[in-house]
Amino acid sequence: MFFESIILKCLSQLNGERTISSVFHLLNGSKSIQTIQDVHNYQLNMFYGVYRHLNRNPFNQSVSFLLENEYIHASEGEVNTFQLTEKALPFLAQSEQQFPFEYFNGLQYNETADMFYLRLLLLIQTLTNTKMKFYHFIPITDQPSVEQWVKQIYRKLKTNETHALQGIYQELYQLLEIFPNNFASLFVDRLTGYKTYGKSLTQLAELNMLSIADVNLILTGIIHKIIAIIEEKRKEFPVLSFLLGDLTEKIPITNSTNQTYQLLQKKYTLDQIALMRNLKINTIHDHIVEIALYDPLFSLDQYITKERQQQIINVVNRRSTFKLRDIKNAVHDDISYFEIRLVLAATKNKSTGR
Amino acid sequence: MQQHTLNLEEALQQYFQYDAFRIGQKEIIQDILAGKDVLGILPTGSGKSICYQLPARILKGVTIVVSPLISLMIDQVKQLKAANFKEVVALNSFMTPRERRNVFQNLINYKLIYVSPELLQQQELIRKLKEIHVGLFVIDEAHCISQWGHEFRPDYLKLSATIKELGNPTVLALSATATPEVQSDIMNALEKRQMIKRIYPMDRENIAFILEEVANDQEKIDRLISIFNMYQVPALIYFTSRATAENIASILTQRLANREVAFYHGGMEQVDRISIQQQFMNDQLDIICCTSAFGMGINKSNIRLIIHFHIPLQLEAYIQEVGRAGRDGKSSVGILLFSPRDAIIPNHIIQNELPDETDLKNVFNYLYTICHTEREIPADEQIQEHLQLNEIHWKFFKYQIEKHGMINNNYIIYHENNWKIAYHSIEQVIKERMQYKEDKLHEVLSWVQCESCLRKDLYQSFQSTFRKPMEQCCSNCGFLWNEWHPENTKKIIERHEDWRERLKDLLLVGETYETS
Numbered sequence: 001m002f003f004e005s006i007i008l009k010c011l012s013q014l015n016g017e018r019t020i021s022s023v024f025h026l027l028n029g030s031k032s033i034q035t036i037q038d039v040h041n042y043q044l045n046m047f048y049g050v051y052r053h054l055n056r057n058p059f060n061q062s063v064s065f066l067l068e069n070e071y072i073h074a075s076e077g078e079v080n081t082f083q084l085t086e087k088a089l090p091f092l093a094q095s096e097q098q099f100p101f102e103y104f105n106g107l108q109y110n111e112t113a114d115m116f117y118l119r120l121l122l123l124i125q126t127l128t129n130t131k132m133k134f135y136h137f138i139p140i141t142d143q144p145s146v147e148q149w150v151k152q153i154y155r156k157l158k159t160n161e162t163h164a165l166q167g168i169y170q171e172l173y174q175l176l177e178i179f180p181n182n183f184a185s186l187f188v189d190r191l192t193g194y195k196t197y198g199k200s201l202t203q204l205a206e207l208n209m210l211s212i213a214d215v216n217l218i219l220t221g222i223i224h225k226i227i228a229i230i231e232e233k234r235k236e237f238p239v240l241s242f243l244l245g246d247l248t249e250k251i252p253i254t255n256s257t258n259q260t261y262q263l264l265q266k267k268y269t270l271d272q273i274a275l276m277r278n279l280k281i282n283t284i285h286d287h288i289v290e291i292a293l294y295d296p297l298f299s300l301d302q303y304i305t306k307e308r309q310q311q312i313i314n315v316v317n318r319r320s321t322f323k324l325r326d327i328k329n330a331v332h333d334d335i336s337y338f339e340i341r342l343v344l345a346a347t348k349n350k351s352t353g354r
Numbered sequence: 355m356q357q358h359t360l361n362l363e364e365a366l367q368q369y370f371q372y373d374a375f376r377i378g379q380k381e382i383i384q385d386i387l388a389g390k391d392v393l394g395i396l397p398t399g400s401g402k403s404i405c406y407q408l409p410a411r412i413l414k415g416v417t418i419v420v421s422p423l424i425s426l427m428i429d430q431v432k433q434l435k436a437a438n439f440k441e442v443v444a445l446n447s448f449m450t451p452r453e454r455r456n457v458f459q460n461l462i463n464y465k466l467i468y469v470s471p472e473l474l475q476q477q478e479l480i481r482k483l484k485e486i487h488v489g490l491f492v493i494d495e496a497h498c499i500s501q502w503g504h505e506f507r508p509d510y511l512k513l514s515a516t517i518k519e520l521g522n523p524t525v526l527a528l529s530a531t532a533t534p535e536v537q538s539d540i541m542n543a544l545e546k547r548q549m550i551k552r553i554y555p556m557d558r559e560n561i562a563f564i565l566e567e568v569a570n571d572q573e574k575i576d577r578l579i580s581i582f583n584m585y586q587v588p589a590l591i592y593f594t595s596r597a598t599a600e601n602i603a604s605i606l607t608q609r610l611a612n613r614e615v616a617f618y619h620g621g622m623e624q625v626d627r628i629s630i631q632q633q634f635m636n637d638q639l640d641i642i643c644c645t646s647a648f649g650m651g652i653n654k655s656n657i658r659l660i661i662h663f664h665i666p667l668q669l670e671a672y673i674q675e676v677g678r679a680g681r682d683g684k685s686s687v688g689i690l691l692f693s694p695r696d697a698i699i700p701n702h703i704i705q706n707e708l709p710d711e712t713d714l715k716n717v718f719n720y721l722y723t724i725c726h727t728e729r730e731i732p733a734d735e736q737i738q739e740h741l742q743l744n745e746i747h748w749k750f751f752k753y754q755i756e757k758h759g760m761i762n763n764n765y766i767i768y769h770e771n772n773w774k775i776a777y778h779s780i781e782q783v784i785k786e787r788m789q790y791k792e793d794k795l796h797e798v799l800s801w802v803q804c805e806s807c808l809r810k811d812l813y814q815s816f817q818s819t820f821r822k823p824m825e826q827c828c829s830n831c832g833f834l835w836n837e838w839h840p841e842n843t844k845k846i847i848e849r850h851e852d853w854r855e856r857l858k859d860l861l862l863v864g865e866t867y868e869t870s
Contacts (some may be wrong), residue, residue, distance in 0.1 A: 003858070053623060118625075121625070124860070124861065128860065128863050131863065131864060132864050134862060135436070135438070136436040137436065137438060138432050138433075138628060138632055139432070139627070139628075140625055140628050141624060141625055141628070142428065142432065142624070143624075144449075146451055162865070165861050165862065165863075166861075166862065168861055169857065169858065169861040169862055172857060172861070173854065173857060176737065176853070176857070181853065184853045185853035185856075187853075188853040188856050188857045188860070189648065189853075189856070190859055191857075192629070192632075192862045193863060194635060194864075196636075196638070196860065197628075197629045197632040197633045197636060197638065198625075198629050198855040199629065200616065200622070200625075200629045200630055201623075201626055202616070202617070202626070203616060204602075205615040206604075206607060316390075
């Protein structure tokens with residue numbers, strides 16, 4: 001039921017202003033600018049990309065479940081838009097007690113978490129097997145960057161597997177203690193060691209009588225939380241800090257946006273950049289909006305006059321909405337969607353103090 | 355050359371830790387080392403891959419292996435690396451361009467390169483391969499080259515040109531299932547009619563064949579339950595649909611006490627696929643409900659039971675799948691559960707395997723539209739997306755339109771007459787392929803209804819004789835369950851309730867620690 005409660009939480013934040021699909025894209029970690037903006041406008045940072053292999057089918061089933069049990073109802077006059085019912089609140093509260101949403105930090109960790117987790121799994125498998133002088137094991141992942149990383153580390157550690165394993169053991173023990181027993185148990189069952197292979201998601205679901213979605217989310221939640229603690233107290237967790245290494249320093253900006261950003265720094269105009277990069281101007285606009293979200297030094301004034309900015313901000317405040325269409329209808333005709341999105345992004349950035 | 359005086363048995367022991375060659379291996383390896391082209395037909399589970407893995411280690415230069423299945427390549431590379439053969443790599447479309455470039459730049463450092471037929475069409479790779487010496491060119495699953503093979507791959511037809519371009523290295527074509535017609539097709543397509551044929555019988559004397567007709571799926575499930583209540587042995591149950599495999603796995607888990615059951619199919623994430631495979635290898639699992647995606651390259655020698663819950667689409671596929679039983683030579687059993695309604699599902703699958711006439715029309719319309727605007731054809735993914743075609747369907751079309759000269763170097767060439775001819779020709783090809791697949795299915799259906807010896811009937815189109823079975827033969831010759839006594843593989847796995855104990859057991863393995 002954790003999965004369903006996360007959907008509820010997202011819908012509650014979205015306040016009936018976005019369709020159910022935006023929740024799907026959010027959980028999936030879609031890189032579209034629309035999703036990135038939703039994340040910021042509706043404070044959904046924690047859930048961004050927390051369920052990256054989510055398929056439509058299970059998602060729709062869970063939404064149907066919420067509808068049938070009257071935890072949500074369709075918003076009036078809107079298609080595919082839902083709001084929470086009274087009944088949803090105790091359900092949400094109870095679920096959050098068992099599984100705190102604060103475990104998650106999707107926006108910051110969704111890509112790091114995968115890499116960190118695979119490094120951990122493969123390192124444990126490698127060290128436990130080589131310690132037992134068993135070199136013929138099949139690695140649990142063959143993602144080249146992970147394999148490369150573990151190979152390098154292994155070269156340094158190989159005479160001292162015991163010491164490294166003790167370190168991992170003590171640190172994991174200490175970290176897992178903060179979670180409920182059944183969560184810690186699930187995490188341990190997924191690990192692969194010497195002559196024991198970890199359990200699959202389905203096996204974990206059956207063993208713990210949970211849905212596969214919940215197993216996925218629990219694992220992700222544990223990993224996010226673990227990363228957050230390690231980052232905070234690196235000295236207390238030397239081995240796991242080392243595994244985390246360089247992973248968390250990246251700014252969450254897409255590659256293509258970064259290229260546009262570099263060109264902007266060199267004072268090219270948007271039209272020039274579009275031409276140079278052989279991209280549509282709309283795409284460049286998307287990049288600018290993304291930059292506005294993350295760059296604390298971003299200046300709106302070169303893209304939109306102060307007066308127009310104020311007009312948009314007034315509408316947002318008066319109507320307390322982030323819905324683009326509503327804002328567009330209420331401002332002067334020649335203000336574009338790009339300008340509205342840009343102002344929303346930049347004010348968002350300032351208000352969260354980035 | 356020095357190679358000829360080499361003791362092959364010693365090399366086998368040194369590199370692969372096997373004491374002796376299995377049937378056919380040594381002859382084929384000797385031919386290859388003498389620089390002769392070989393067509394090798396060896397049954398599944400007979401260790402085909404040793405026929406090129408050992409030469410790869412001995413020969414000068416690099417050995418190229420063309421293989422149609424990425425998962426198979428990747429599995430093989432993993433096993434070789436685990437066996438300390440490190441100079442191997444699988445080149446495939448799953449690699450990022452950067453990873454691929456890395457490998458391209460270091461080709462000379464590899465002894466064995468697995469590659470998909472598509473990638474072998476890339477000029478960059480060919481150029482790089484020409485710079486190094488290719489000592490042996492292997493075509494795995496060579497039946498894919500034949501229009502009448504059960505898994506025709508258009509890209510395989512271009513291999514003869516590639517071989518010439520690489521300066522005619524020694525060629526080894528391998529298959530487990532090729533009828534005499536397919537064998538001559540392979541040699542024709544490779545333009546190597548003087549290849550040495552090394553054909554070995556594919557019948558397996560330690561496998562008994564059982565056909566059981568039941569009324570419906572419910573009865574199939576009941577049969578599974580009663581069989582697994584009698585025996586605790588490693589078993590595979592094959593399904594044609596992922597959903598059914600998952601579903602039955604969960605039913606078996608509920609209804610069988612003391613049996614570990616899991617499912618496996620191509621739609622699972624990688625960590626899970628490896629976990630399940632390896633749990634099975636380790637005897638942590640008893641039964642796997644799977645699709646045909648499971649088993650390729652899996653080297654488990656003590657599988658005792660191969661059960662088909664759905665009828666296979668072709669006898670060739672059945673022979674391969676059932677051949678995964680009893681690789682250790684001990685008595686094993688293949689069971690096919692059949693209910694009268696079963697013929698409907700495979701028909702449906704066959705229809706989905708091939709594009710239909712609407713798809714054909716759409717492709718032509720689409721090409722016609724873009725040839726007036728851009729002329730250059732878009733990326734494969736874009737076309738598939740636009741036309742709602744799966745990868746295999748689009749590849750089929752792409753091969754056909756290239757063959758008819760409708761595109762050249764990705765540019766569309768429009769000639770009204772030529773397009774008309776092409777359209778009808780492709781339409782005809784689809785019809786023939788469909789007919790062929792239906793005929794293949796028909797063979798399976800008639801085998802299922804055969805009243806004489808199942809063993810004889812199964813193998814008769816591949817070979818004229820077969821060996822006397824080791825124990826019981828088949829259900830038509832009379833099979834008694836109470837005379838089948840496979841070794842029980844019961845394994846007691848201790849599991850601490852407390853995760854802290856499990857974490858300690860896992861991470862502090864091999865240590866004598868004090869309990870805190």
